[in-house]
Amino acid sequence: MNSMGPIIAASAAAAAAQRRAEEEERMASYSTDDLQNDWEFKIVHGNQEAFRNHAVLTRLVDEEKQAGWVLLEKFDNSRIRFKRPRAMQAYDEQLISQGIDPYRTRYGTFLEKYTMVIAALAIAALFFMVGIYIFFAFSRVP
Secondary structure (H helix, E strand, O other), rough: OOOOOHHHHHHHHHHHHHHHHHHHHHHOOOOHHEEEEEEEEEEEEEHHHHHHHHHHHHHHHHHHHHOOEEEEEEEOOEEOOOOEEEEHHHHHHHHOOOOOOOOOOOOOOOOOOHHHHHHHHHHHHHHHHHHHHHHHHOOOOO
């Protein structure tokens, strides 16, 4: 068994994350108005191109609006950039007490895909063990 497999996979994942972060830095240009008027910015990442669906995108924008965030641009179907006046930070404690995270950067369930894979593997293993049991239970010579 190759002991380097997990290390290579982790390294590839880290490199991909670094490339995405660098791409976002290049894509996120700021106007003079943005820089002079004390705005703060964030990028919200959605799982599996969630923002392709207009209803999901509208729901995200409405939820972010509660914390004062304004849609600035849609990079692609999984990344949306928002801005808000820095003065809105004064309301963050109240928002948090209402269960609203004004600085969330993830939207949707990101473990969903992995949970389904693990469940499928567990079911496959169960069927395999039952099959082995049945094979040995009925293949014995009396």
